[in-house]
Structure formats: C-alpha cells, structure tokens
Amino acid sequence: MPEPIRRLLVANRGEIARRIIATCRELGVETVAVHADADADAPYVAEADAAVRLPGNAPAETYLRIEPLVAAARRCGADAVHPGYGFLAENAAFATAVLAAGLTWIGPPPEAIAAMGDKIAAKALLAGAGVPMLPTYTDPDLVTEFPVLVKAAAGGGGRGMRVVRDAAALPEAVAGARREAAAAFGDGTVFLERYVERSRHVEVQIFGDSHGTMLSLGERECSIQRRHQKIVEEAPAVIPDRLRAALAAAAVAAGRAVGYLGAGTVEFLLAPDGQFYFLEMNTRLQVEHPVTECVTGLDLVRLQLLVAEGGPLPAAPPVRGHAIEVRLCAEDPARDWRPATGTLHRFAVPGVAGEFRPVEGLRLDSGVVDGSTVGVHYDSMLAKLVAWAPTRAAAARLLAGALARSRLHGVLTNRDLLVRVLRSPAFAAADLDTGFLDRHPEVFAPLASPRGVRRAALVAALAGAAARRASAPVLAGLPSGWRNVPAVPQSVRFAGPAGELEVRYLLDRTGALAAWSVTPAGTADTDSTAGDDRPDPDAGPETDGDGGPPCTLVAADPDRVVLDVDGLRRVFAVHRAGAEFFVDGPDGPVALTELPRFPEPVAELAAGSLLAPLPGAVSRIAVAVGQRVAAGEPLLTLEAMKLEHPVLAPTAGTVVELPVPAGGQVDAGAVLAVVDPD
Structure with missing residues (x-):
C-alpha cells in the first residue's frame, strides 16, 4: 500500500491548482506549484507552500512538458503529483513518467488513461462491454452521411471540435481541428461521428478504488454549450429515474471494463427519442465537479488522494437538492465572443458562502483576484460560480442574482449571457439541448x-465631476462648472458598448442637475431645452434622449451616484481605473472609457487593412502576396488562448501585404494583412 502523501506537486495552473491546494491544506499535505513566467504572480503560486518556475509562457514549453514537471517534483521532494485537468491530465506517458520516478500518481493507471485517452480505441473497447455507440469514422473519405462532428482523439473541452454539414466543408474542418487539437493536447489526431440534432449532453461521475468498488455519484447536465464548450452545468439532470439508472449502469460498466481507479467521467449523448450513446470517458477530474460535490457533500479531490493512498471509498451518499455551475470567461461579446485580455481591476461576487469546497448557497472557485492579469497564453476561464439550493428554480434564481450583482471590472466577460440563460423561460422549463x-x-x-x-x-x-471637485486645490465647495451667469453645459465623451456617447450636463448654483442629455458622439443635442444648445437651468430635468423618464440628482460622489428616476431613487456604484469607468446599478453593469478632449493623431491605415482583434500568434498563412482572393476566403489564422481565430477577406481583391510571418506574435490592433479591393 502506498505511503501517506506528505508533499504534492500540482502540475497545473489557475483555478484547478487553487482547488487542489485548498483540499491539501485541510488535510495537512504540503503543496508545490509550478508556474510559467506569465503566472509568476498568480494567486495559486502564492497559496502553495513552494513553487518551481517553468521558463517560458506557451503551454508547449511549460505545462505540456513532461521532463521539467517530473524534475520539479524530484527537486522539491514531492512524493505525489496531481495533474488537475487539461494539459497533461490525460497523458499516459506523463503518468508513466511520474510512477517511474517513484512518485504517487493522483489518477487512474496509465493503461486506463491510454485506453480511454484514444477516443477511437475507447469506443471499440466499450462497445464490447455493451455501451451504446454512434457511428464513427477515422477516415474522412469514408463519410457519406451528414452532418458529422469532427473531434480530437486526445483531450476534450471542445478543443478541435467542428460540426460539418456538407462534404465541401469537410477538408478545412478536419485540418483546422487537427491544428487546434495539436496546440491544446500535443496530439492532432481526430475522428468523426454522426452529429445528432437537438441532443443533450449528460455525463456520469464515477469513482473506483483498489478494493473493487466502482461508484456512480450521479449525473450532470452539460447541454448548454457555446462552440462545443460547456458554460452551464447542473446536477442532477432533469431526466426520468429509469434513464438515470440506465446511465449509471452504463458508466459503471465502462469503468469496470478498463479497471478504473480514482475520479472519472463517462459522457453520453441523449437523443430526442430517449436513446443514449457513449461520447467519451475523461480520465480525470472534470471542470464541473463542484456541482457533484455540492449535491453529495463529498470532496472529490480528497477522495482522489484517499484512493491514491490505497484507501477504500465510502458508500455513495444520496443526491440532495440541486446545484448549478456557470463558467465565467474572459470574452468580448462585441467581437464574436473572442477571448478578452487585460487587467482585472475588480473581481467581487456578493454572498459567497465558501470557496473550493461543498457548501449550501454560493460557492466560488476562482483562478483570479483583484489585479490579476488575463493574458493570451491560456484558457479564457476566470472562475466558476456554483449555487446550491433545495430546488432547481431556487438555485437558478440565487446564481443569476449573484452574477448580476457581481463587480467584474477591467476584462470583458460572458456574465450577461450567463444571467440571461439562467433567467430564460426555456431554462426554467428544462427545455435543454446542445443547440440551446x-x-x-x-x-x-x-x-x-x-x-x-x-x-x-x-x-x-x-x-467624474465629483472626483474633480474633491481633488480641487481651491474652491472645492463650489459645484462643478459653476459660473455667475448661465453657461454652456459641460460635456464629456465616452466609448461605450455600442459606440461613442456624448454627455452634456449643467449643474445649477446649488449643485443640482439642471439639465442633461446623452447622444451619440458627433450628433446635435436635440434634447437640450434651449435652442442655442445651452440647457435652461429653469426648465427642469431632461429625459435620456429617447423618451425615458426624467431624473434628478440626489447625490454625487466619486464612487457613488444617487438619482431620482421618475420618483424612484436609484443608487449606482462607480469604480474608476484610469480612463475606464465601471458603473454597477439597477440598469445593469456598464463599462465606459472616457475619451480625451483632444485625441492624439494616429497614422492612417492603408485601405483594406485587417487588424488583429486580440493579442496572439499567427499560426498559419493561407495566401501569398499578389494572390487574388474572394470575399470570405481565409487569409490566415490567429491563435490565442488555445483557440484558432480565422481572419477572412472582407471583400474580393488582391493581397498586397502580409506583414506578420507565420509564428509571429502580434498585439491587438496590429495589421495582419492588406487586401486591395476590386
């Protein structure tokens, strides 16, 4: 039997590293973190008892290299390695190297990882165990029936996944899937399987030990996905008990077929006709494991360590209540949900009952804190927020309310989308499928x-006006913009979510809001109460420029503004970071950037210039200078946060410039290509 674990090396980063460290701290197990250069100041590094640097930033030179990770474990005197999820968590060669070094591997045997890590071989093996399968192809030329789904043979998380609906799109989809899978998992092998419309994605958490126990800890609904990546998960799934029992039996059979040990997840696709089919088996802890922890009361990381030490699993507890998890990601809604980068000036979620452990109420598993930098090298997920309640409806309401009131400043996120999903009638009715x-x-x-x-x-x-008055060296008690005679309104321009806005406002001699208007920048102020564009302080408050109710100013401070809107008092919290204003209030969160009164001149771009939407690396160039292209034709591929972002020709024309070579790094706004239109 293995010795008790004393010191554990966490071969991962971010939120899952913090999750593992939290349980180890409760168990009295020392932890050692590993970090790329970009993660040197990350929270998980500070929370570990020690840390080892992995020089570089790209996953291929840091978290995906077996030899430096094993060497780090030896150097720090660790006696066990936990791989987390992603990176090398499902790499049989890594597990073998850890065991060969005399260390304890927190996971299933390498043989089980190899058997299930190759999803093509896994399907063949489990089909023999009686687990239902979808038609599968390893050769794209053999596909005759569409639609099909292209999937990575090694790894998961939606990486390398493509839906193909006709033969013409198949070659590029397969090529793109191979590149993306190779970047994420170090293995570009893909396969294809029949795509089932209006299907649901339901998975079963299993756990095995060395004493012959194989448990099912219930199922999770993971159907709400974007780009084949889960964003909302819940436990239990809203399914009949008969189907629940059948899924659990199939999952346990799959675990026994490979002699599974530790935590694993068997994923199934539920067809509209009630049939279910095996998708894949993840030989690791899942991102969404907190919902299972909340409804069972179990700490799955603790159970992983228990099994690795040779201990027996406890009996499976009954499922209690309902838990829902959302993945909060750094994404830009205005740019087709591309990954977003920047500094997280504020990250505050109200009402959190606990972090990284089963709780009743709100649980937060976060990889970031105030001041964290979100770069381009790794996954865009910032945190997971989980709500447990006695009923599904109560959990959804609790989670949506906390998300809506969260202060998330400095990096764009998918928060609004998550709140809308949780509050939608279709979600409340459990009318779910992967096309939700x-x-x-x-x-x-x-x-x-x-x-x-x-x-x-x-x-x-x-x-902003209140802040200027508070910092004024003289006459700070006078209202902003005060004059002895009526004057033109003060004005300020902001870049907002849907374009530039110009705010004009006039405060009277008491500091009250005499008049105001907000219009698209550069347009005439049609709402001003005086024909000469000077609001009349005696005319009363104005509307918002679109027929909305009038409002009056109750109080204004640099970080708090109170308005009376048509007789209702509304409080707005304001956080400023440089030129950025983050307003949180009853209307919803809004981020604005104050524009300079006299902007600096910028170089004029050549007509047809295509700019990088975010920092990243040019992974592939598909055209050459002088080549004629059609509208929508792929020009090059930008890789960021382990995802590919194709850059397409906006119009037919000739490629006249490709300033960045393949492999070159670019910042947001850099010129990637110039197409001279016909």
Missing part, C-alpha cells in the same frame, strides 16, 4: 438596455 443558444438568440442581449447605457454615461460623468 442557437435556438434562443435573445439570451445574447446585454443586461443593460440602450437607455441603461445612456443613464450609466450620465452617472460616470457626474462621478
């Missing part, structure tokens, strides 16, 4: 309406 977001485009609307954005712009302007 395609069928419900209304959930992509931001929480703040256009009128709410305009009101937030007014709030930001008033908070």
Whole structure:
C-alpha cells in the first residue's frame, strides 16, 4: 500500500491548482506549484507552500512538458503529483513518467488513461462491454452521411471540435481541428461521428478504488454549450429515474471494463427519442465537479488522494437538492465572443458562502483576484460560480442574482449571457439541448438596455465631476462648472458598448442637475431645452434622449451616484481605473472609457487593412502576396488562448501585404494583412 502523501506537486495552473491546494491544506499535505513566467504572480503560486518556475509562457514549453514537471517534483521532494485537468491530465506517458520516478500518481493507471485517452480505441473497447455507440469514422473519405462532428482523439473541452454539414466543408474542418487539437493536447489526431440534432449532453461521475468498488455519484447536465464548450452545468439532470439508472449502469460498466481507479467521467449523448450513446470517458477530474460535490457533500479531490493512498471509498451518499455551475470567461461579446485580455481591476461576487469546497448557497472557485492579469497564453476561464439550493428554480434564481450583482471590472466577460440563460423561460422549463443558444438568440442581449447605457454615461460623468471637485486645490465647495451667469453645459465623451456617447450636463448654483442629455458622439443635442444648445437651468430635468423618464440628482460622489428616476431613487456604484469607468446599478453593469478632449493623431491605415482583434500568434498563412482572393476566403489564422481565430477577406481583391510571418506574435490592433479591393 502506498505511503501517506506528505508533499504534492500540482502540475497545473489557475483555478484547478487553487482547488487542489485548498483540499491539501485541510488535510495537512504540503503543496508545490509550478508556474510559467506569465503566472509568476498568480494567486495559486502564492497559496502553495513552494513553487518551481517553468521558463517560458506557451503551454508547449511549460505545462505540456513532461521532463521539467517530473524534475520539479524530484527537486522539491514531492512524493505525489496531481495533474488537475487539461494539459497533461490525460497523458499516459506523463503518468508513466511520474510512477517511474517513484512518485504517487493522483489518477487512474496509465493503461486506463491510454485506453480511454484514444477516443477511437475507447469506443471499440466499450462497445464490447455493451455501451451504446454512434457511428464513427477515422477516415474522412469514408463519410457519406451528414452532418458529422469532427473531434480530437486526445483531450476534450471542445478543443478541435467542428460540426460539418456538407462534404465541401469537410477538408478545412478536419485540418483546422487537427491544428487546434495539436496546440491544446500535443496530439492532432481526430475522428468523426454522426452529429445528432437537438441532443443533450449528460455525463456520469464515477469513482473506483483498489478494493473493487466502482461508484456512480450521479449525473450532470452539460447541454448548454457555446462552440462545443460547456458554460452551464447542473446536477442532477432533469431526466426520468429509469434513464438515470440506465446511465449509471452504463458508466459503471465502462469503468469496470478498463479497471478504473480514482475520479472519472463517462459522457453520453441523449437523443430526442430517449436513446443514449457513449461520447467519451475523461480520465480525470472534470471542470464541473463542484456541482457533484455540492449535491453529495463529498470532496472529490480528497477522495482522489484517499484512493491514491490505497484507501477504500465510502458508500455513495444520496443526491440532495440541486446545484448549478456557470463558467465565467474572459470574452468580448462585441467581437464574436473572442477571448478578452487585460487587467482585472475588480473581481467581487456578493454572498459567497465558501470557496473550493461543498457548501449550501454560493460557492466560488476562482483562478483570479483583484489585479490579476488575463493574458493570451491560456484558457479564457476566470472562475466558476456554483449555487446550491433545495430546488432547481431556487438555485437558478440565487446564481443569476449573484452574477448580476457581481463587480467584474477591467476584462470583458460572458456574465450577461450567463444571467440571461439562467433567467430564460426555456431554462426554467428544462427545455435543454446542445443547440440551446442557437435556438434562443435573445439570451445574447446585454443586461443593460440602450437607455441603461445612456443613464450609466450620465452617472460616470457626474462621478467624474465629483472626483474633480474633491481633488480641487481651491474652491472645492463650489459645484462643478459653476459660473455667475448661465453657461454652456459641460460635456464629456465616452466609448461605450455600442459606440461613442456624448454627455452634456449643467449643474445649477446649488449643485443640482439642471439639465442633461446623452447622444451619440458627433450628433446635435436635440434634447437640450434651449435652442442655442445651452440647457435652461429653469426648465427642469431632461429625459435620456429617447423618451425615458426624467431624473434628478440626489447625490454625487466619486464612487457613488444617487438619482431620482421618475420618483424612484436609484443608487449606482462607480469604480474608476484610469480612463475606464465601471458603473454597477439597477440598469445593469456598464463599462465606459472616457475619451480625451483632444485625441492624439494616429497614422492612417492603408485601405483594406485587417487588424488583429486580440493579442496572439499567427499560426498559419493561407495566401501569398499578389494572390487574388474572394470575399470570405481565409487569409490566415490567429491563435490565442488555445483557440484558432480565422481572419477572412472582407471583400474580393488582391493581397498586397502580409506583414506578420507565420509564428509571429502580434498585439491587438496590429495589421495582419492588406487586401486591395476590386
């Protein structure tokens, strides 16, 4: 029997590293973190008892290299290695190297990882154990029936996945999937299987020990996905008990077929006709394991260590209540949900009952804190927020409310989308499938309406004025913009979610808001109460420029503005970081950037210039200078946060410039190509 674990090396980063460290701290197990250069100041590094540097930043030169990780474990005197999830968590060669070094591997045997890590071989093996399968192809030329789904043979998380609906799109989809899978997992092998429309994604958590026990700890619903990546998960799934029992039996059979030990997940696809089919088996802890922990009360990381030490598993507890998890990711809604980067000035979620452990109420598993930098090298997930309640409806309401009130400043996120999903009637009715977001485009609307954005712009302007008065060296007690005679209004311009806005406002001699308007920048102020564009302080408060209710100013401070909106008092919190204003209030969260009164001149771009939407690396160039291209034709591929972002020709024309070579790093806004239009 293995010796008790004393010191554990966590061969991962971010949120899962913090999760593992939290359990080890409760067990009295020392932890050692590993970090790339970009992660040197990350929270998980500070929370570990020691840390080892992995020189470089790209996953291929840091977290995906077996030899430096094993060497780090030896150097620090660790006696065990936990791989987390992603990176090398499902790499049989890594598990073998850890065991060969005389260390304890926190995971299943390498043989089980190899058997299930090759999803093509896994399907063949488990089909023999009686687990239902979908038609599968390893040769794209053999596909005759569409649609099909291209999938990575090694790894998961939606990496390398493509839906193909006709033969013409198949070659590029397969090539792109291979590149993306190779970047994420170090293995570009892909396969294809029949794609089932309106299907659901349900998975079963299993656990095995060396004493012959194989447990099912219930199932999780993971159907709400975007780009084949889960964003909302829950336990238990809303399914009949008969189906629940059949799924559990098939999952346990799959675990026994490979002699499984530790935590694993067997994923199934549920067809509309009630049939289910094996998708894959993940030989690791899943990202969504907290929902299982919350409904069972078990600490799955603790159980992983128990099994690795040779201990027996406890009996499976009954499932209690309902838990829902959302993945909060750094993404830009205005740019087709591309990964977003920047500094997280504030990260505050109200009402959290606990972190990284089973709780009743709200649980937060986060890889970031105030001041964290979100770069381009790794996954875009910032945190997972989980709500447990006695009922599904109560859990959804709790989670949506906490998300809506969270202060998330400095990096764009998918928060608004998650709130809309949780509050949608279709989600409440459990009308779920993997095409949920395609069928419900209304959930992509931001929480703040256009009128709410305009009101937030007014709030930001008033908070800015209050800050200037508070820091004024003389006459700080006078209202902002005060004059002995009526004057033109003060004005400020902001870059908002849907374009530039200009705020004009006039404070009277008592500091009250005499008049105001918010209009698209560069347009005439049609709402001003005086024909000469000077609001009349005696005319009373104005509307928001779109027929909204009038409002009056109750109080304005640099970090708090109170308005009376048509007789209702509303409080807005304001956080400023440089030129950025973050307004949180009853209208929803709004981020605004104050624009300079006299902007610096910028170099004029050549016509047809295509700019990088985010920092990254040019992974592939598909055209050459002088080549004629059609509108929509791929020009090159930008890789960031382990995802590929194709850059397409906006119009037919000739490629006249490709300033960045393949492999070159670029910042956001850099010129990637120039196409001279016909």
